[in-house]
Amino acid sequence: MEAYLNRSIKEVIKEFPPVEKILDEYGIGCGPCAVGLCLLKDIVSIHNLPAEEEREMMGRIAQVIHPGQEIQIPRTERKAEAQPKELKYSPPMKKLVDEHVLIKKWLALIPEILPALNLESEEDRQLIRDGVDFIRSYADRFHHAKEEEILFKYFDEDLDMVKVMGEDHKTARNHVKAIVDAVERKDRETVAQHLTAYRELLSQHIKREDEIMLPWMDQHLSVSQVGEMFSKFLEVEERMDSYQKKYEDFISRLEREYRKKGVNHGSIQRLPGLQDG
């Protein structure tokens, strides 16, 4: 069992497919991860399940790997006993989570925009260009830059979790590049395909960050590092002073327009952490 704890989740699931379903039942949705480099033991540790649940889950995984055998299950290392699932972030992490809310509002608008999108119209082409500007300026230059240039620097760059998040950012940038190229060609199908893929990628990415990565990172940062990071975030915000207001206005305008068109905003509420309005 020990050997499997030190193998990447992708390898473990490839060899023992039922493990994916077991992890999923305990809220560990690593199965569909495109990278899958994280070690099984790290995944179990990061999710910090209550001790009883972790024991039960590991017992089930052990039965898949070594059916019918009595297996000694090593306890994963953890910094603190799991607390009830109310997430409390440090102030800099809270800023990132709050920025995610605006990005999720944009993601929720994508399926409302796509059905009637007509790239023969200059107005719709401009809508996509504006959406791309939101992604590149707010989501990437403002928000992802805070993560990559500040937050991730406090952790080992070889940490699997950091690599996975960085890979997601790169994949997102590739989707955006494809959208930009396609919109000028008036290639509606490619725009729709990459916007949808971007939405799916970012929805999962933000969920993983909000629920797993940021709380885990919070546990491993010292008080002093939190203060330092908070100051660095403030510097970015001062440097890019107009961004927050400009892009909040952009998203509010789109939400108003699509409400006026009678679009059902159920999908906005379905994205975790979003309130209507």
Next chain:
Amino acid sequence: MAQFSGCPGSRMVDFREKSEPTKEEATGKIQSQLRQWPIQLHLISPTASYYQGADVLLTADCVGYALGGFHPDFLKGKSLAIACPKLDEGQDIYQEKIKSWIDDAKINTLTVLIMQVPCCMGLLNLAQQAAREAKRKVPIKYVVAGIQGEILKEEWA
């Protein structure tokens, strides 16, 4: 036994029987982590060199006696001030000093370490009020210690 109805902060509790030596009991001389003087909030200057850009620990007077690991676990690496939100006078001066830590000394963080008794929340409220009035923003953490030295709560305000 009649139920105690007075101030919870003054209620008598005797836990001598529970105070048996444990395996965590320190056996050697514990190094002090105090790196400044004075420490009482009325006596300190908020712009003293050891507060500049520092991680500051503002602690209720009783905490130092309740927490066995106060020096290594909380004081290490921080600059300190102590106060009692229940008994001290001139708390408007406290508020100004905390504000000055944030705006003038440009402290990095403020950790408020209080006891579980209700009156101790006054120290956190004082710090939060000062932070609201300050021009700069800093992360504030608060930690609540139980009267037998256990940590009951530790979170960012």
